[in-house]
Amino acid sequence: MPDQLDCHDAQGGPSIPGEIDAASDKLGYPFLGATMNSDLADFIHAEMRAILAEWETYASTLLPAGARMSSTALRDHAQEILEAIQTDLRTPQTREEEINKSHGLAVRADTVGRTAAETHALLRVADGFTLEQLVAEYRALRASVLRLWAESHPTGRDVVTEVGRFNEAIDQALAESVVFFNRETERWRYVFLGVLAHELRGPLEAVLLTSELVKRLAADTPASEATERLIRNGRRMSALLDDLLEFNRSALGLGIPVHRQACDLAVAVQEEVDLRRASLPGVVIDLSITAPCPGAWDASRMKQVVGNLVSNAARHGTAGASIGVLLETKDTEVRLAVQNTGPAIAPEMQKVIFQPLRRGGTSGPKSGGMGLGLFIAREIVRGHGGRIVLASNEGNTVFTAVLPR
Incomplete structure (x- = not known):
């Protein structure tokens, strides 16, 4: 004031x-x-x-x-x-x-x-x-x-x-x-439009890949798992649209809404990694979960965090190198880390990397993004009372979401 x-x-x-x-x-x-x-x-x-x-x-x-x-x-x-x-x-x-x-x-x-x-x-x-x-x-x-x-x-x-x-x-x-x-x-109008385009990309890719799989299967071959994946991602797309339209109707209010419910964060992380493995063919994602992580989380939003960090790692990391995802549960906090190999992020870029529209289009043909993924991830983590920490040196970059239990 x-x-x-x-x-x-x-x-x-x-x-x-x-x-x-x-x-x-x-x-x-x-x-x-x-x-x-x-x-x-x-x-x-x-x-x-x-x-x-x-x-x-x-x-x-x-x-x-x-x-x-x-x-x-x-x-x-x-x-x-x-x-x-x-x-x-x-x-x-x-x-x-x-x-x-x-x-x-x-x-x-x-x-x-x-x-x-x-x-x-x-x-x-x-x-x-x-x-x-x-x-x-x-x-x-x-x-x-x-x-x-x-x-x-x-x-x-x-x-x-x-x-x-x-x-x-x-x-x-x-x-x-x-x-x-x-x-x-x-x-906020630009942020809204960017979030809409950015968040629809991942689920839509999974839906298209699964649809192609179902098409290739014979009519009499059980395809319940693939069909379930198709339905699950369709529902997620619908939920994202509902959230974003609500966001727009509320006069573009500040921040990204977080709605906590009792769930296991480990299950949400596992589901999102499985989805990313399907939508990023050729990318190896190594997942390590130390223990179940029950609590009050917005599972859908935390999936966005995982998806955005993994997509960012795949886009800017070394081609063919694996991506590591670690969910570690401690007494007072939970750490969700996504690691990739590749060139270090310059110190001047580290200062602004979480700001919207900063990184998209700056990394050559691999980029293809709008520079909103890290911004969205940070806002969701903040909504859970946490923070995102970046550590980057030559050959290794790690984004770690630190969340209170």
């Missing part, structure tokens, strides 16, 4: 050093730390509770997201946005600065991280708001403040000037929110 800007003196009133203001007016630009009187800023400060109440009431009508949110979530960063507007109103502004602000060229204040308006936009994306609803919040805020202000203050030149400055500040906050809202939704 951005630092809140304090523009009051120890007694709670605005700081107005007259000498600095006079010098500022004379030279045509504000001195560092200079402030000015602002009845509207004082009004916003005094009526903060009423303004926030109207913000909350209106935000709750923005359906469907607003109906299920708490009071705190509905008011998200509204007070910080208003406090930033108060600071803006109390800051002297030259004619040039006014014109630049109207052209979207305002000089950004020296703040740490994102502004309150930018953070508000990111959280509204996660809550499932639309861009139209985000803009409507600012429209309602503007109308609320100006209506309350008009009810208690007579019109005049000073009032018109302050209203103009207030509108500038609102527009600035709105512009910051819209930019970050669009950037965040666009980022």
Whole structure:
């Protein structure tokens, strides 16, 4: 959360050093730390509770997201946005600065991280708001403040000037929110499409290979195992589509959902390795499981982790070399390691390798991926409260998922 800007003196009133203001007016630009009187800023400060109440009431009508949110979530960063507007109103502004602000060229204040308006936009994306609803919040805020202000203050030149400055500040906050809202939704739109394409590839390959096997078998030859594999992978494809469509319907929320159920992780790893052996003909996968691993796991998601790590090893490892998969159960944690031989991953690449779209297309004809496998694996492991550790030196690369029991 951005630092809140304090523009009051120890007694709670605005700081107005007259000498600095006079010098500022004379030279045509504000001195560092200079402030000015602002009845509207004082009004916003005094009526903060009423303004926030109207913000909350209106935000709750923005359906469907607003109906299920708490009071705190509905008011998200509204007070910080208003406090930033108060600071803006109390800051002297030259004619040039006014014109630049109207052209979207305002000089950004020296703040740490994102502004309150930018953070508000990111959280509204996660809550499932639309861009139209985000803009409507600012429209309602503007109308609320100006209506309350008009009810208690007579019109005049000073009032018109302050209203103009207030509108500038609102527009600035709105512009910051819209930019970050669009950037965040666009980022997750690409992630969604990438996940869809990436995750359908493995099951689809297994389905096609099994279908070819069934076709080659004689009509009177039992093919129950191959048929079962076909059905199992078809169901997995359906589950993946359901998950991804749910992900899209929830306004591209952050992260990959994990749903834990009681199961044996060892069984899930064995099933996924068997599937990868069928979908990666010619690749030797050595599996070692030290012991059963019962617990609360999302078996489908953990299969994705295994599949993505194995596919990554097959794609970037030495051709013809075996891939090692180890599931090791300890007292407090579980370690799932996938090892392959091949060139070491460069240190600069190791820093960004789990970011989406980083590795795909960078390793020559063997690549063929979109660079999302490691990103997906990391997010699923994080959803289980764990982490992925990478160790790579010349001739050997190991990705290890460390999961709490």
